[in-house]
Amino acid sequence: MKILLVALAVLVALPAWAQSEMKSELPASSQDRPWAKGVSPDAQKAANELFRQGNDLLKESLFVQAATKYREALKRWDHPGIHYNLALALLNLDRPVEVFGELEEAMKYGDAPLDPDKFAHAKRYRALIEKQLARVAISCETPGASVSMDGQPLFTAPGRYESLVRVGQHTIVATKTGFVPTQKTPILLAGQKHNIALTIYTADELTQYRRRWANAMPWSVLAAGVVVAGVGGIMHWQASEAIKSYDSGVTACGAASATGGCVPNASLTSKKETGDSLQIAAYAAYGIGAVAVAVGGVLAYLNRAKPYRVEPDKADKVAWTPLIGPSGAGLSATVHF
Helix, strand or coil: CEEEEEECCCCCCCCCHHHHHCCCCCCCCCCCCCCCCCCCHHHHHHHHHHHHHHHHHHHCCCHHHHHHHHHHHHHHCCCHHHHHHHHHHHHHCCCHHHHHHHHHHHHCCCCCCCCHHHHHHHHHHHHHHHCCEEEEEEEECCCCCEEEECCEEEEECCEEEEEEEECEECCEEEECCCCECEEECCEECCCCEEEEEECCECCCCCEEEECCCCCHHHHHHHHHHHHHHHHHHHHHHHHHHHHHHHHHHHHHHHHHCCCCCCCCCHHHHHHHHHHHHHHHHHHHHHHHHHHHHHHHHHHHHHCCCEEEECCCCCCCEEEEEEEECCCCEEEEEEEEC
């Protein structure tokens, strides 16, 4: 479950900066300036005209159109001042990743192409925007796997993608035909680099098996039942031998008697009692053994291995992030649990 809470507690006011802080005109530059090298006077003039049109649109708060004009100007002249004003337009469009990139381009030659004040403003904006961004490095080594983030394709594996992104939760997915998709939803924290390695598996590789009890337990019960029944068989044989011995003794005793009758002596009586006792014990052992075998069979059935799918781990995180926009600044809290 994810809850996104945004508290717009205004911490810093940013009034009317679009008119007061934007670069208003690009002075013609000689070829000894690195940002003018290879740019003809005609290209500089065309870029300056598009730049002025973008400024007019920016003053009218037409930020999308202004950004379009600035990008057209950059095709003719890659000037830090154009990048600076494009950053201001994009700041209003809530595109912090692009703003950061444009400010980096605006500052790469120092303050010479801007002027010290604009350069100082660029440094301040970059520091604030950087606190809204996290750096992510995504890798996947499974050949042929397609990797995407938030629905946008990144690369086909094996490969690696590294970029700045907004802080907060992102959905990163790796897919390949015949494999189970791998999805990670990390919460990326401001000012940190997050390394995310994706590995995809087949359904068989993600399937494991488990039992209710140790595999030996039901078979031990069944084996014990067989042993008990076997002991009952031995006692049954002993009982049979004892009764046979008693019957033989009674027959011999009757043949020796003048009347043909026989009164069993203590020895014969003992054999009969032993035979009867062993027979009762044998039947009891048969019963106990049969029950144990049946129970062991039922336990073995209940304890058969059952498949289950291995799921990725999920972690709880909380992130507090400063925000900067055209009308103010504040805090964003992201809670995942």
